[in-house]
Amino acid sequence: MFTGIIETIGTVTQLQKEATNLHISLKSTITSELKIDQSVAHNGVCLTVVNISGDEYTVTAIQETLQKTTIGKLTIGEHVNLERAMKLGDRLDGHLVQGHVDQTATCTKAQETKGSWAYTFKYDSSLNNITIEKGSITVNGVSLTVVDSKTDEFSVAIIPYTFENTNFNTFQVGTEVNLEFDVIGKYVSRLNALNN
Known part of the structure; x- marks a missing residue:
């Protein structure tokens, strides 16, 4: 669950196709605080962190996500809005956001x-x-x-x-x-x- 209040901007550093999936690597100021298996909203799309290396991390978008969102159109160097999932008990500054793009x-x-x-x-x-x-x-x-x-x-x-x-x-x-x-x-x- 998210709030829609953007924490920071990430920069796309690598895009790698694997079968119907797309692995997206990004550089951001919050990378050091992320953990493998953590949910992060990328331009509103909830994706799971699958790898962390230095100040870059990687998420994977599956075919359905690529078909229903703009994630598959990202380019190297593009800026992406980032928000980590809200913590239970935090203030809800935006509104209830699921990270599931319609x-x-x-x-x-x-x-x-x-x-x-x-x-x-x-x-x-x-x-x-x-x-x-x-x-x-x-x-x-x-x-x-x-x-x-x-x-x-x-x-x-x-x-x-x-x-x-x-x-x-x-x-x-x-x-x-x-x-x-x-x-x-x-x-x-x-x-x-x-x-x-």
Whole structure:
């Protein structure tokens, strides 16, 4: 379980295909604190640490993860939002995030707005995921509040701290991102579909 509050940025140092899996090595400031078999969210995708060497660690993404997220599109040198799993009893500064990406979306608007940034993302609404005004959404692992909710798109506003300390500062029109919709909203949507 995660909160969507990004701890640090990691840099992809190596990508190695093995059958249908992808081994991803990253360099980060939290590597020395990680342990083998620990869960870490990478752009919102929960992956398990399988190897640690110096200031680099490796995680493995299986085929389903590669098909449903942007993880398979990472490149050497790319920056990745990182968050370790929350500790029981910690403050929940963001919202409940599982690290299970529901689908991807594409950035259709990226604009500085006098000290903050506004981003709009379009997604496939046929998968029955929903957003609501002032509800929670996770974009590349970042816990955010929905500003403008529509059937197949939503907007978020980013404060300077988030812009500077996550990979939001690399987003532009056309950037593909990972989305995890609010877990309560997913259950409500599912119940509604079952009752109709």
